[in-house]
Amino acid sequence: MRLEYFEMIDRVTELDRETKRIEVRSTVPMESPVFEGHFPGHPLVPGVLLTETMAQASGYLVLGLMDFTHMPFLMAVDKARFRTFVGPGTVLTVSAQLEHEGSGYAVTKAKIAVEGKAICDAELRFRIMPFPPGMDDLMRAQGRRIGLLETTDA
């Protein structure tokens, strides 16, 4: 994870088109400017960044299932629960399940676990829109970086 760049996903470990589920892995960095303020002397990953991590996993799920034809933009976060603190160096397993594919929107349920223990979960909604000009190639590059396209092609 590169928290300050909002690159929350290290690697896609599984994309199951049948069950419409993705699993990704991310490791919290040992050091980040984020920890200087959150909190001084007691570094914790902010809940909003855990939410962003679940949103990005969900977004890559939608991108993968739609073969990068449209871009999902986060529009709603429901039922978010943060159950345990997350500190530097923690290895996160992030999973997301497509709950509903509407017309122009999608709904996922996502969660983060550490060694099988639930950390947080939420229901997320995305507006599905055509890519802004030039963005699709950049998102494909991101997909390659995290192994999504390899998983998609498999």
Added chain:
Amino acid sequence: MSSTYETVAGIISDTADIPRDQITPDSHAIEDLGIDSLAFLDIAFAIDKAFGIKLPLEQWTQEVNEGKAPAEEYFVLKNLVAHIDALIAAKKA
């Protein structure tokens, strides 16, 4: 009114926080009830779930934008309910 209407009106009331007695079959979701596009997607999700259908919002939006259908066709509640009933019937067929 039909049970479909009652369900839809209830969804709109709950989702958009609009008093139920302000919602009528002739209400225009945007002009009369002030529902914005984000709230309308929330409502669409609740309707999709409640009836097991998929409102074709992208198609409707395109038709309105291209002038092929007036917005009232999809955003006045009694018309929206008629479309929902048609989708439910098509699903059963």
